Amino acid sequence: MSGDTVRTIRFALNGRAVAPTVSTNLVAADLLRDQESMKGLKIGCDQAVCGACTILVDGSPTAACATFSFMLDGTDVRTIEGLSDQGALHPVQQAFRNNSAFQCGYCTPGMIMLAVALLERHPNPSRAEIIEWMSANICRCTGYKMIIEAVEAAAQAVGELS
């Protein structure tokens, strides 16, 4: 515990300004879960492999378990809790719901955030692009096919909205 320096960082968390005080070695996943109560963020491997902890930092899918908190300074951070806080579900959430694209649900917040990032970049991805992109995260339950179909459905819904 010795030698940790402490500093205050400022970032937008799901659209709200926060200014937590963090030690230099505090990882973002712990900051967000323990100090900011974003328990929807899940930690699986804790080694930047499974993607359960995926958050969006300035729109980029990021493994919160492998990101130091101070790196969030000045960024725009989104977690699963921020997707539907106006009450209405995000089209990706809606599609995961309608397609039952989850089982235990432990990978689901990360999968949904990953898919949101994809559709923000490529509103109209091909199936092959979806498969490649969604291969960043692990789901041990579903066998992926229903997740892929949900992302396709979400892409279609986003397309119809715009």
Next chain:
Amino acid sequence: MSVATPLRVIGSAAPRTDADAKITGAARYTVDIDLPRMLHARTLRSPHPHARLTSVNASRARQYPGVHAVVTRNHLEGLNPTYGYFIKDQPIVAIDKVRYIGDPVAAVAAETERAAVEALALIDVKYEVLPTVGTIAEAMDKQAPDLFESEPMGIVPAYGQGASAEKFPAKNNFYQFRYRTGDAATFAEADHVFEDEFHFSRLQHYHLEPFVAVAAWDHDSLEVWSSCQNPFPLRKELARVFNHPEQNIRVHVPLIGAGYGAKNNCKAEPIAVLLARLSGRPVRHCMTHEENFLTQSQHAAILRLKTGVKADGTFVARQSHILLDSGAYSDASPLVAEKAGYRIPGPYRWRHIDTVCDCIMTNTTPAGPFRGFGGTQTSWASESQIDMIARRLDINPYDIRKQNFLALGEPFVPGESGMDSDLHVGLDIVAEEIGYHKSNRAEGRGIGLAVGFKDSGGVNKPATVQVKATTTGGLIINCGTTEIGQGVTTAFTRIVAEIFNCPVERVRYAPIDTDITPFDQGTNASSALVVMGQALEIASRECLDQVMVFASEQLDCPVADLVLDDWVIKRGDEIHPLQLLIMGYYGGTGFEFVGRGFFKPSTDHRAPLESQCVSWEIGWGAAEVEVDPETGRVDLLKLVVSGDAGRAIHPDVCRGQDEGAAVMAIGQSLFEGMRYRGAVLENIRAVDYRVPLARDLPIQFTSITQEQGHGPGPFGSKGMGEAGILPVASAIANAIEDACGARITSLPITPEKVLSALDNLKGPDET
């Protein structure tokens, strides 16, 4: 009495009941439990696969800032410090020896995980390193070191007709299960006898939520939150280990971030409980990714089959010897041995079966329950050998299966229940979907079929459940079946809604709390629908009966004149809201109707496992592959799996079970597995252990949910969560032989194995 319009909610495509919680991040798991003053536990694990513990000194760790308790072997006094299923051999922390790399030696509870990790480094352990056994063969060698110098306490349960078992039957052997029916002389009637050996690999379950538990003592009361599949057996085991009255132990099980079998019985709990007792504070014990790998795995296995058949392909007799790599502690190995030994004949008609299954100890991670539970191992070997035999006899592998299948309703073996799926129907579905009967195969391509097989529902699983109906027509299920992703809350709320003829939104699945929830043996063995489901149906109907009798008394007419529809009683054109009837009779406080249900198959000595199997779980599979003869690379072009849901309560849930299980099996077939070098697990790190990703799916991947309607569960349903993993590996191996003539008998099927099998085919002159 006419109650429900048939199938109001069952089979509907509406979202799962847990959808909203899981897509918004609101779902809460054991990892999310956060209590005031909660400490964090970390475990010191053995760096040696086998060693005697000469000293453990934790005094410096105890002084470390933030540390509140340290557990070593010196803190086990007054406890029964070892646990296990049939054999109580696994200590909370090592006592005399460590038996695998990762065996817990000490544990620390501290203010933060980091302080706990730092304190572990201050624990001084001295070991006397011993020779190790890393493989089944090494363990069975006469010169091999003994893992246990004296036999741990254990039991052998009663078996019925033809089955028997023995604990510690031989050196480094936990348990041997045997099953025999018919006469060995029957082999003489076979025109051919084939002997083949198969090797099965070892997966880690790779549940994303780690093993995790939180324990808190309040005077004499122990409260535990656990990501566990069987809260009541866990309570019983904790009561025994800690010498603590069962009524003063309360186990909560929130949503579970999957388990695939791993989360049965003690895992993270004993250390959390002990540290909480020593520190007087709540303790959270959440394992790391590596610790999951050091806590539980699937069973690697060697399977030797000797199979006698007639020249026309009729099966006659099968002898088998299965060796399970059980790792360093018995865990569920004896139970897996029972099932592997029992399931090896597959869904076929034999006149003689003789099977032996041994649980061999090695200095590796303890192996335990894994989706398929021995049936994955046996389906791999059996369905591979059946194809090999067909080809040797020049019979179509499809035909040889059809010729020998057990018929619908035909007992598996003498004294056993009958098949509750028509095997022919499923095989025809997958054969059709993959184009099996099309004659022209492209060069280098092949198609393989397989029929995975296991019994389902488990043995000795008494299930109780309570269904309550409130004044306003709210329905509450109190049931110990855990939501582990399989969709039990969706299925059970639908079943109750269907029986009460109301929308599913009226039904709530109560959180699991062993103080309140009725007893259940555990969420395993695909038992939710076929065992607990039967209890649920009884409870629901009993509760409904009370409601209808009450209404008939209030309206002064026979029950048969009344129809219940969304908590309104209809009599012809009259409408009587139940709420008003209840308030009228019971007064303003209202009332609750309570139904209880119990189900357990009765004991039956004629049945080999002492009661007939409740149900049979069949996984039909078909694979098409392309083999590159230059590189040995196998491309899985198409995979078809099909399970029989009996009746699909929620079609997406059934589909998800089949597909998820099949994709696990794709990994096992082609690349995934724990790689041991001696007793050292080489690919323990997350970056090194490869599980299937979305990009590993075959381009064409189809699952077909059958609804044959013969299941013993509500509305003809049956379990299907394990079926999809069973047929895939053998279907792929069979497709490879179809494509290029090479037969692979060990998993995973790597390009090197395919190349060497191809080389062997060419013979000495051509290579």
